Ligand SMILES: *[C@@H]1O[C@H](CO)[C@@H](O)[C@H](O)[C@H]1NC(C)=O
Ligand SMILES: *[C@@H]1O[C@H](CO)[C@@H](O)[C@H](O)[C@H]1NC(C)=O
């Protein structure tokens with residue numbers, strides 16, 4: 136087998152081998168044996184090389200000895216050298232370039248010693264190998280093109296050509312590979328950056344690195360080159376949107392999430408750590424929103440008021456660890472919430488309102504505003520129903536308040552009008568305002584007396600200055616328009632100015648008597664009281680006050696008959712034959728007072744012969760109590776008291792002289808009959824009176840007898856006759872002051888009188904009636920002609936409108 140394989144080294148070996156053979160005396164044998172031969176493989180022929188036959192070798196006990204205890208890798212078999220055990224050159228010699236095994240061939244008989252060199256030839260049985268299957272490399276992304284990064288060395292147990300010859304790198308964009316031989320002969324590789332790295336594009340570059348040896352067949356080993364691109368803060372944070380837009384309800388509570396802004400930073404670590412904050416923000420807005428530094432969440436931190444700001448524009452910035460900053464805008468549209476009640480403003484108010492304004496008069500202008508928007512801003516305005524005002528919508532959100540009816544301050548002087556404004560939000564908000572409207576007075580009410588008419592009753596003889604009555608009128612108007620002054624309407628009473636009778640207190644309406652009244656002078660009168668207010672122009676009204684003077688018992692009875700005047704006295708003749716009960720005389724008295732005060736009663740207080748005469752208590756008729764007898768004294772004197780029924784009662788006395796005689800001539804001592812002193816004048820008067828009365832009486836009797844004879848069928852009329860009391864008998868002041876002759880019935884009364892005639896009595900009655908007139912002859916009266924009655928007018932105290940005021944009725 137040819138040891139030389141055509142390689143340079145092999146060639147050298149072959150030369151050495153030839154040289155070795157050329158020195159046979161050394162008897163050394165040299166063989167080149169490739170490693171890794173199979174067991175039993177023959178690699179040399181000793182027999183042939185030594186020129187000894189196989190038999191000769193066997194005979195000479197040829198054997199191979201080792202120097203020491205070295206392991207024997209070959210053996211001698213039939214003159215041939217065979218591989219005894221697998222030979223691993225790398226195990227035997229490592230990386231030494233030459234590797235040989237030395238053995239000795241021993242031949243005996245004769246002893247011959249030959250050295251055998253076994254040159255172990257390398258075969259490429261090992262592949263290159265990297266120390267780690269993965270090579271980690273960190274390269275900053277900022278590394279510039281051309282930068283070199285040495286890589287570790289791969290290892291190949293083989294030597295020489297079988298060792299690593301070159302490296303190759305997987306094809307890629309970034310790196311190329313350069314190989315260098317180190318001083319120790321090893322081959323290194325270097326990574327050359329061909330294209331700049333961008334961590335953000337490719338964080339890691341993994342490449343297969345291959346080491347190739349030069350053996351045949353060629354072997355290679357690979358490792359994974361893992362290039363980690365180290366970050367450089369070369370990236371700005373980037374917001375997910377450049378403008379964020381969101382809506383936010385107004386009045387959102389604090390802490391309400393508004394929006395979250397997010398920014399990303401392609402960088403790593405601190406370079407990619409983003410913090411958020413507001414940039415360029417007004418102080419006001421800064422109080423309303425806050426942003427979470429870490430999460431970018433914007434929350435409400437203050438009061439969101441739509442009415443204050445409808446859109447908030449925030450600028451946010453994101454900053455990475457190295458301070459690179461980018462910005463974004465956040466637009467927050469605030470959504471209106473109906474949180475503003477309408478505001479009512481009173482723009483003008485014309486108060487006080489004169490009470491006489493016409494319906495429809497404008498009294499105020501109201502403005503209503505709502506700060507909200509849309510429906511929340513639509514406002515309806517109203518006032519309560521029961522007032523005479525209404526709201527009229529005017530321009531825009533103005534309303535006018537107008538009256539709807541006539542106003543009357545005296546009925547209702549003030550109104551509280553509540554204006555309610557409600558918006559159309561949901562829920563609606565409303566507000567209200569109360570305005571105080573009050574009316575000013577107009578003098579539209581005249582004073583009104585509390586009564587339709589007044590009656591005052593005043594006792595006569597009142598004290599001047601005493602109050603008679605009081606009138607009062609009301610005027611509901613205000614202040615001077617309602618201030619009432621009283622006055623009396625000037626007039627005359629009985630021809631005298633009213634003011635001399637009455638006065639009125641202008642303020643109080645109390646009417647005073649100016650002087651004392653006399654019932655006997657006049658009994659009533661009327662006066663008009665005017666109440667006038669102080670307005671301008673003033674209003675007034677009037678009322679009638681009827682003043683009635685009431686009677687007092689201030690007049691004592693007056694005797695009409697027998698006449699007390701003068702000192703002359705009258706003597707009544709009493710027939711001697713007068714029987715018991717016969718009417719002898721009559722006392723006639725009157726009283727100027729009226730009623731009870733004029734109710735007269737008669738009494739005999741003194742008499743010559745008590746028991747002989749009686750007097751009618753009320754009639755004043757003097758009658759015989761018993762038959763007159765001869766024995767009775769001819770002269771009889773009676774003192775009669777006439778008393779009225781007043782309280783206290785007043786009385787008068789008079790004397791009546793009676794002569795019991797049938798013949799005037801029998802009365803010689805008339806003088807003696809007087810209790811009083813006599814003088815001749817009086818006596819003569821008395822005689823004249825006596826004579827006249829007697830004559831009158833006789834004439835009367837004759838007349839009566841004559842009448843009786845003519846009218847037998849009417850014997851009762853014998854003494855009938857009309858007696859006219861001369862008006863001179865009446866009290867002087869019996870005039871009726873009441874022009875109409877009208878007096879209230881309470882003041883009516885009957886007057887009772889007696890006549891001097893013993894045969895007649897008469898009575899004044901209150902009414903006149905034809906039926907009561909017994910005879911046309913006694914009282915002539917024709918309708919429409921009252922002449923015959925006129926004599927009695929002065930006695931008429933009735934209230935009838937009788938044509939003839941008085942009737943004298945005869946019994
Ligand atoms: C109006 O309101 C005022 C004040 O509240 C009150 O004094 C007055 O009595 C009210 N008037 C009416 C008519 O209700
Ligand atoms: C009285 O009424 C008049 C109008 O008639 C008015 O001008 C005046 O102001 C009123 N006086 C008072 C005090 O109200």
Ligand SMILES: *[C@@H]1O[C@H](CO)[C@@H](O)[C@H](O)[C@H]1NC(C)=O
Pocket residue numbers: 624665676677678
């Ligand atoms: C008194 O009042 C009446 C109506 O009540 C009126 O007709 C009359 O003129 C008044 N008289 C005076 C004097 O004012």
